[in-house]
Amino acid sequence: xxxxxxxxxxxxxxxxxxxxxxxxxxxxxxxxxxxxxxxxxxxxxxxxxxxxxxxxxxxxxxxxxxxxxxxxxxxxxxxxxxxxxxxxxxxxxxxxxxxxxxxxxxxxxxxxxxxxxxxxxxxxxxxxxxxxxxxxxxxxxxxxxxxxxxxxxxxxxxxxxxxxxxxxxxxxxxxxxxxxxxxxxxxxxxxxxxxxxxxxxxxxxxxxxxxxxxxxxxxxxxxxxxxxxxxxxxxxxxxxxxxxxxxxxxxxxxxxxxxxxxxxxxxxxxxxxxxxxxxxxxxxxxxxxxxxxxxxxxxxxxxxxxxxxxxxxxxxxxxxxxxxxxxxxxxxxxxxxxxxxxxxxxxxxxxxxxxxxxxxxxxxxxxxxx
Ligand SMILES: *Cc1c(COP(=O)(O)O)cnc(C)c1O
Numbered sequence: 105x106x107x108x109x110x111x112x113x114x115x116x117x118x119x120x121x122x123x124x125x126x127x128x129x130x131x132x133x134x135x136x137x138x139x140x141x142x143x144x145x146x147x148x149x150x151x152x153x154x155x156x157x158x159x160x161x162x163x164x165x166x167x168x169x170x171x172x173x174x175x176x177x178x179x180x181x182x183x184x185x186x187x188x189x190x191x192x193x194x195x196x197x198x199x200x201x202x203x204x205x206x207x208x209x210x211x212x213x214x215x216x217x218x219x220x221x222x223x224x225x226x227x228x229x230x231x232x233x234x235x236x237x238x239x240x241x242x243x244x245x246x247x248x249x250x251x252x253x254x255x256x257x258x259x260x261x262x263x264x265x266x267x268x269x270x271x272x273x274x275x276x277x278x279x280x281x282x283x284x285x286x287x288x289x290x291x292x293x294x295x296x297x298x299x300x301x302x303x304x305x306x307x308x309x310x311x312x313x314x315x316x317x318x319x320x321x322x323x324x325x326x327x328x329x330x331x332x333x334x335x336x337x338x339x340x341x342x343x344x345x346x347x348x349x350x351x352x353x354x355x356x357x358x359x360x361x362x363x364x365x366x367x368x369x370x371x372x373x374x375x376x377x378x379x380x381x382x383x384x385x386x387x388x389x390x391x392x393x394x395x396x397x398x399x400x401x402x403x404x405x406x407x408x409x410x411x412x413x414x415x416x417x418x419x420x421x422x423x424x425x426x427x428x429x430x431x432x433x434x435x436x437x438x439x440x441x442x443x444x445x446x447x448x449x450x451x452x453x454x455x456x457x458x459x460x461x462x463x464x465x466x467x468x469x470x471x472x473x474x
Contacts (some may be wrong), residue, residue: 122458125436126269126411126449127291128311135363153359158352166359173365174323177374178298185329185346187322188353188361193290193309196320197223199340200286200305201230203332204260211286212236212259214279217244217268218442219288227263234259244271246403250280259283260331261304267292269312270440272413272447273406278302284328292410293321294368295452296378304328310357313410313451314364318357368452377452384450384459385409391463397470401445415445421473422446428469434462 123130146153149162156162171186180186189195205211205227213224215238227233234256237248255262262281267274269291279285284304293308300306305324311317324342332342344350371377389407392398392414401413416422422445429437439445450459 119433121433121435122454122461123435124448124450124454124458124462126312126440126447127309128317129313129449129451130453131316131360132364132367132453135360135367138363139360154356156355158349158355163353163355163358166355166362167353170358170362170365173362173369174321177294177365177368178300178323180300180323183326184300185322185324185326185342187324187342187345188358189320189322189345190318190354192317192320193219193288193307194222196288196307196322197226198229199342200261200263200307201227201233202336202340203342204286204304204328205231205233206260206333207231209258209260210234210256212253212256212262212281212283214238214248214253214262214264215240216247216265216273216275217271219269219290220263220265223263223265223288236262239273244268244273245401246406247273247275250277253281255281261286261328263288265290267295267408267410269411269449270443270447272400272402272408272411274408274410276405284325291449291451292408294365294374294377295381295410297374300325310361312449313453315361316357318354319361321361364453380456381409381450381452384454384456385412387456387459387463388412388448388450391466395470395474397474398466401443410449410451412448412450413439413443413445415439416473419444424473425465425469429462429465432461432465434458434465437462 143152174186210232211227212234215221215224215235224233236255237253239246239248261284262279263286264279265288274292278299285302286305287303289306290309291312293313295313305328307320307322310319310321329342338344368377392400398414401415416425426437437446437448439447448462
């Protein structure tokens with residue numbers, strides 16, 4: 105992974121920070137370099153990609169290349185459609201039940217944080233959504249165990265949030281149920297392999313792990329798609345988007361996603377990034393657990409490898425830590441407003457060196473304040 109500051113090395117004040125933002129998150133510097141290089145004139149087309157028709161061969165090629173890379177990286181067969189939609193993951197909260205929650209049926213929801221609660225709220229506007237399990241009573245510090253789930257008898261899918269961006273928890277096993285899985289994978293998409301056979305639909309806002317804001321990647325399997333309801337509003341019907349390019353897609357965001365996927369392939373693919381993500385998470389959690397000064401906020405068996413949440417002994421020290429971090433060029437470490445503490449988002453594009461710098465800061469800060 106690149107570590108040198110090639111973009112702005114001549115001007116210290118414009119040096120790139122070590123960015124732990126939860127979203128939109130850091131992008132690989134190599135990708136940004138490439139984008140800058142080809143921004144005014146893309147290849148030999150005489151314009152930038154910002155200025156071309158979404159029906160041009162150039163965009164068609166970019167979108168197809170992105171799809172091919174998704175297929176290769178995740179091992180998706182022809183039964184999978186890959187869509188580039190808008191409205192964020194948040195629109196998927198409504199679009200999923202609108203398409204797949206039948207009038208006389210239901211859907212199961214696992215409630216493991218704010219995002220799944222929002223998904224549930226939208227599903228309830230459409231039909232019967234059953235809370236199969238929740239960890240809200242314990243401030244979403246854990247993922248409920250499979251044995252405790254109360255699944256409905258007529259669910260058409262089970263919805264879950266694979267990684268809880270705010271609370272720093274993550275599913276470490278694919279939910280084992282008899283119905284197709286629908287997953288909000290926004291904050292851990294492409295960070296580890298997915299057992300796609302178990303899923304009907306997977307969606308992710310690009311801005312956490314695979315690109316800039318503006319595009320939501322939706323993977324939907326053909327047989328699941330076939331079960332959707334009829335007479336849906338055109339733009340909210342997944343079938344509209346699998347049939348053809350219905351309207352203007354977020355061209356530039358798709359172009360950048362394609363580049364991030366190429367970068368990921370260059371690193372060695374999903375297996376390689378998973379190894380790296382495991383190393384980064386282990387390093388940070390080991391440092392948190394080494395002494396009593398830092399306390400992880402998620403239960404150990406539910407800890408996220410993407411968003412690492414922890415606290416110092418008090419809020420004054422939390423604030424001082426964030427300040428000390430900024431002084432060293434480590435930014436966006438403040439925990440979500442309702443949770444407080446520290447949150448280090450260590451997505452795919454966060455290099456190992458950034459985590460090492462954070463651990464070094466934790467050591468030094470504890471020495472001075474512990
Ligand atoms: C950020 C996030 C969302 C919201 O995504 P938008 O694209 O802003 O709608 C939803 N779910 C999860 C898990 C997220 O991390």
